Amino acid sequence: MNLTFVDWTIMVIYFAFVLGIGVALKRYMKTSTDFFLSGRSIPAWITGLAFISANLGAQEVIGMGASGAKYGIATSHFYWIGAIPAMVFVGIFMMPFYYGSRARSVPEYLKLRFDEKTRGLNAISFAVMTIFSSGISLYAMGLLLNVLLGWSFSFSILMAAVIVLIYVFMGGLTSAIYNEVLQFFLIVFGFAPLVFLGLRDAGGWAGLQTRLTDVATANGYGSGAWTHSWQYMGAPTSNPMGVEWFGLAMGLGFVLSFGYWCTDFLVVQRAMAAKSMSAARRTPLIAAVPKMFFPFLVILPGMIAIALTYKAGGSGFSLPKKLDGTFNYDLAIPMMLGHYFPSGMLGVGLTALMASFMSGMAGNVTAFNTVWTYDIYQSYIKRGASDEHYLWMGRMATVFGIAVSVAAAYVATRFNNIMDMLQLIFAFVNAPLFATFLLGMFWKRTTGHGAFFGLVAGTVAASIHHGLTLPAGAVAGIKGGWFAVQHIYPSEMAQNFWTAIFAWTSCFVVTILISLVTRARKESELVGLVYSLTERPKDDERRWFQRPATLAVLVLLAAVILNIIFW
Amino acid sequence: MQLDIRLPIGLMFLLLGLVLAVFGLVGDKSQYKSSLGINVNLWWGLVMLGFGLVMFLLGRRGSATARLTEDSPEGVKLEEKEAERAAES
Numbered sequence: 213m214n215l216t217f218v219d220w221t222i223m224v225i226y227f228a229f230v231l232g233i234g235v236a237l238k239r240y241m242k243t244s245t246d247f248f249l250s251g252r253s254i255p256a257w258i259t260g261l262a263f264i265s266a267n268l269g270a271q272e273v274i275g276m277g278a279s280g281a282k283y284g285i286a287t288s289h290f291y292w293i294g295a296i297p298a299m300v301f302v303g304i305f306m307m308p309f310y311y312g313s314r315a316r317s318v319p320e321y322l323k324l325r326f327d328e329k330t331r332g333l334n335a336i337s338f339a340v341m342t343i344f345s346s347g348i349s350l351y352a353m354g355l356l357l358n359v360l361l362g363w364s365f366s367f368s369i370l371m372a373a374v375i376v377l378i379y380v381f382m383g384g385l386t387s388a389i390y391n392e393v394l395q396f397f398l399i400v401f402g403f404a405p406l407v408f409l410g411l412r413d414a415g416g417w418a419g420l421q422t423r424l425t426d427v428a429t430a431n432g433y434g435s436g437a438w439t440h441s442w443q444y445m446g447a448p449t450s451n452p453m454g455v456e457w458f459g460l461a462m463g464l465g466f467v468l469s470f471g472y473w474c475t476d477f478l479v480v481q482r483a484m485a486a487k488s489m490s491a492a493r494r495t496p497l498i499a500a501v502p503k504m505f506f507p508f509l510v511i512l513p514g515m516i517a518i519a520l521t522y523k524a525g526g527s528g529f530s531l532p533k534k535l536d537g538t539f540n541y542d543l544a545i546p547m548m549l550g551h552y553f554p555s556g557m558l559g560v561g562l563t564a565l566m567a568s569f570m571s572g573m574a575g576n577v578t579a580f581n582t583v584w585t586y587d588i589y590q591s592y593i594k595r596g597a598s599d600e601h602y603l604w605m606g607r608m609a610t611v612f613g614i615a616v617s618v619a620a621a622y623v624a625t626r627f628n629n630i631m632d633m634l635q636l637i638f639a640f641v642n643a644p645l646f647a648t649f650l651l652g653m654f655w656k657r658t659t660g661h662g663a664f665f666g667l668v669a670g671t672v673a674a675s676i677h678h679g680l681t682l683p684a685g686a687v688a689g690i691k692g693g694w695f696a697v698q699h700i701y702p703s704e705m706a707q708n709f710w711t712a713i714f715a716w717t718s719c720f721v722v723t724i725l726i727s728l729v730t731r732a733r734k735e736s737e738l739v740g741l742v743y744s745l746t747e748r749p750k751d752d753e754r755r756w757f758q759r760p761a762t763l764a765v766l767v768l769l770a771a772v773i774l775n776i777i778f779w
Numbered sequence: 780m781q782l783d784i785r786l787p788i789g790l791m792f793l794l795l796g797l798v799l800a801v802f803g804l805v806g807d808k809s810q811y812k813s814s815l816g817i818n819v820n821l822w823w824g825l826v827m828l829g830f831g832l833v834m835f836l837l838g839r840r841g842s843a844t845a846r847l848t849e850d851s852p853e854g855v856k857l858e859e860k861e862a863e864r865a866a867e868s
Contacts, residue, residue, distance in 0.1 A: 218802045222795055229791040236782050237845075245848040245858055253851035255843055258784055314860040386845045394788050401792075401830070405823050409814055487846075487853060527815060554810040556802045556820040560795065560827075596865065 213360055213550040219559030226563045227375060229394065230570070234379030234387045244602040247384035248582040249316060249485050254386070256491035258393055260498030263482040264506075265392035268399060269349050269572020273510055273565065274356070278541035280507075280514025281531065283452045284424060284438030285778050287514075288507040292441070293465040296500050296771040298473035300764045303496040306474055307483060308749050309653050311492040313740050316484070318477040319587040325652045325741045327660030328591075333667060334645075335587035338477060339580055341638045343613050346576035347620025348635070353569040354621060360546055360562075369621050372566070376574050377614045381607055385485055385582070388574040392482075395567040396502075402564025403509050406545075409552040410516035413525035423519035430522060438515065441778045454684075454703025463709025467716040471646040478579040489749050493760040500767045504774060510545070517544040527551070573617070581609035632690050636678070643712040644670020644719030651723050656742045658723060661730045666723030673718035674711050683707045781844040789835025792827050799824030 241247045279287040315321040319338065323331035353372060354365040379387045414420040424438040431437075437444050437451055444451040445460060453460075473479060473496070483495035521530040521539070529551045534540045549561040585606045594601075623630060648667055651658040682693035683704040692707060701707040739745050756762050803821025811818050837843075848854035 218798065218806070221798055225791065225794050225798070229787055233782070233787055236787075240781055240845070240847055243848050243858070245854055249854070249857065250845045251848035251851045251854035252857055253846035253848070253854055258843060314857050316857070316861070389845075390782075390784050390787070393784055394791065397788060397792070397830075401823075401827055405819050409817070409819070412815055485845075487851060527813065552814055554814055554820060556799050556806065557814070557823060560799065560823075 213558065213562075215361065215559065215562075216555040218556045219562070222556070222559035223563050223566075226398065226567065230375060230391050231378055233390045233394070234382040237383030237387045237390065240386065241382070241384050241603070244585070244599050244606060245316075246386070247603050247606050248578075248585065249481075250384070250386040250389060252485060253487045254389060254485050254491075256486055256494040257498055258389065259482045259486045259491065259495040261396045261502070262389040262392040263479055263495050263499040264503050265396040265399075265571045266388075266482060266575030267479055267572070268396070268506075268568055269575070270352055270356075270565070270569040271349060271572070273399070273403075273568045274352070274542055274545060276507075276510040277514040277517070277545035280511035281518040281539070281541045281544045282514075284428075284515055284518075285507075285511070286437075286441045286444070286451060286453055287511045288441055288774075288778065289460060289464060290469075291504055291507050292771050292775050293461065294469035295473060296504055296767065297465065298469040299496040299500045299503065300767055301470060302474040302480070303483075303493045304760060304764050305743075306649070306653060307493045307496070308489065308746065309741055309743075310480060311484060311486070311489050312746065312749070316586050317582050318475060318480055319583055321741075322648075322652075322663070323587075323591075325738070326658075326663045330648075330660055330664045330667070331587060332592070333664060335583050335591075337641050339583050339588060341641065342478065342576045342580045342583075343616050344620050344634050345638070346573050346580075346613070346617040348624065349569060349572050349576075350617055350621040351624040353566070354625075356546060356565075359543070360550065365625065369618060372570055372573065373614050373618050376570055376577060377610065380574055380577050380581075381610050384606065385481070385578050388578045389482060389485065391574060392571045395571040398560075398567045399564045399571075400502075400509065402561045402567075403513070403545075405557060406548055406552060406561065407509060407512050407516075410513055410520075410529075410548060413527050413529065413552075414516050414519050415525070420516060420519050423523050424515060427518055427522045438518075439778075441775065443779060448702035448706055453705050454701075455706045455709060459706055459709045459713070463712050467643060467646065467712040468709070470650075471642055471644075471712070471716070475645045475649050476642075477583060478575050481579055481582060490758065490760065493749070494758070494763060497760060497763040497767055501770075504767070504771055513548055514541070514544045517548055576617075577610060577613050580613045581606050584609040584613070629690060636690065639708070639711070640671045640674040640678070640715065643674050643715035647716050647719040648723060651720065651727075652742070654743045655724075655727075656735065656738055656744055657727055657732050659727045659730045659732055662723040662725075662727030665726050666719040669722035670715040670719030674715035677711050677714040678707075681707055681710070781846060783838040783841045783844050785834045785838030785843055789831050789833070789838050792831025793835060794831070796824045796826070796828030796831050800828060 245251055310321055313321055313324055315324055319331045319335035322334050350369045354369040357363045357368040358365050421439050425435045428435055428437040445457040448454045448456045483492045486492040486495050517531050531539045532543050553561050585602055589605055644667055648663050678692045679695035680698040681701055682697050683701050688694055735745055799820045803818050803824050
């Protein structure tokens with residue numbers, strides 16, 4: 213792809229605004245609460261858009277496009293049964309404790325509810341994971357821009373890192389949130405015309421469906437395998453994902469999605485910055501509205517790409533292949549940008565792509581600097597220092613965190629397996645988390661020992677399960693089976709879902725058993741932290757659309773309708 | 780008191796929309812073969828311009844903003860609670 217003057221102009225305008233926001237907000241960062249929590253003062257619609265934008269990293273845009281091509285509309289399960297119910301749950305049932313307890317981070321909630329060791333375990337594992345995730349996405353961006361534009365790897369990642377560093381360093385969480393909202397709109401405006409043009413090229417929705425029938429039958433599946441999300445979920449052999457409805461609903465819909473949306477500080481931090489309890493509860497609900505339509509923005513282009521590859525449209529687009537002859541699914545969206553967009557619009561599309569990398573990275577960085585400063589530095593390294601000192605530490609942690617991400621991205625270029633291994637370990641650590649929060653918030657008998665050892669047991673169970681199973685066609689090693697192969701799953705996705713189910717169940721059971729034999733905390737200490745001992749937050753907003761419960765029902769209803777339409 | 784978020788968003792889209800639309804009017808038309816003969820720069824530029832204008836006008840109300848902790852009731856309560864917890868330990 214060749215960039216012209218007008219594309220560069222667009223990119224430069226975007227960078228100027230992103231940095232300008234950081235500069236404009238610098239003078240409002242007076243205390244650590246301003247820097248890490250935006251003074252708890254932001255209206256719900258802003259935190260809501262930031263909530264999804266922080267998650268809308270490049271993995272989402274590129275990855276969902278790739279999955280759309282590989283698996284078709286069934287990819288929308290990540291949204292319509294995955295994200296949406298979990299977002300409703302965190303808003304309605306969990307936010308009262310996160311926000312109401314006045315914890316400043318998710319690990320700090322664990323400290324208040326359980327004990328120091330549970331917080332320490334969560335804080336340290338989260339800090340390490342979030343900084344490496346940011347490194348992994350930098351690495352992905354460096355590779356992509358190198359393939360698309362021929363930019364050098366170092367130039368791409370250093371440019372992104374320095375821009376994110378400047379705006380987070382100056383304006384803290386507020387700057388990250390403002391930019392996430394800006395990036396959200398840019399991503400929507402950058403990709404929407406792509407869907408329009410692609411769909412037109414494929415002969416509209418009807419044309420796309422006929423073409424996808426060819427794709428499905430050519431791959432040996434029933435004719436609607438790419439255009440129906442549930443119909444082919446009866447058995448793992450009948451859909452390209454290789455999963456069946458139970459593993460899908462439990463593994464993805466329950467364990468993985470609730471684990472991510474309800475406990476990951478990267479997203480919860482946005483809600484914690486909202487200006488009132490009602491605004492905090494509405495944050496994930498407002499986020500759920502655009503989120504449920506994202507499949508049309510990120511999955512549909514992938515489906516269009518594969519459809520046009522099997523049966524060419526008027527403009528002759530087709531997916532590129534890798535050296536080994538298989539399709540390079542990850543390039544579905546980037547290649548479509550290059551194919552359909554003329555100079556000008558191409559600049560907007562590529563800037564949107566870069567914006568998605570940056571919003572994801574800034575999300576990681578702000579979550580990291582908060583957990584580092586409050587939960588690690590203030591708790592274990594230097595207690596009782598002045599607020600100015602912690603504010604300074606937050607800025608240093610931003611520099612340090614970004615430096616480590618960049619280093620991790622370079623390490624990934626030499627040892628690709630290390631990144632795969634890290635992601636695997638993250639999955640083991642994350643999978644059981646939701647069991648701990650669920651029990652902690654809704655069963656007052658849960659104890660600190662129970663929570664801690666439950667988490668450890670869940671992580672161990674995940675690694676054992678992974679060590680004993682293998683996806684079909686894989687070799688024992690990083691993909692699993694490194695103890696012995698006891699069971700073969702039809703696909704890697706099925707293996708992931710079941711690893712999560714085993715981890716969650718082990719954590720749930722072990723936490724209950726240990727809690728029953730250890731001493732519970734006094735009920736008076738748990739007020740505001742546990743459901744049965746906390747006053748229900750009143751929906752006192754006057755207008756119906758500002759009430760969390762009303763919003764929740766509407767969001768769930770819409771998700772059900774979408775599931776039925778694309779059944 | 781602070782920066783209304785809709786101002787920078789509005790301004791940026793006004794500028795981007797303007798650049799695109801003008802380029803769509805004066806630029807080389809042969810390049811629209813790849814976009815199925817549609818002048819996406821002009822049309823989408825106008826849409827972005829409109830969105831930017833709406834955001835910018837709304838932003839002049841100055842209500843969509845973060846505030847300093849000291850001006851935010853929940854921020855003040857958070858800092859009080861934190862001071863309490865620090866005193867306890």
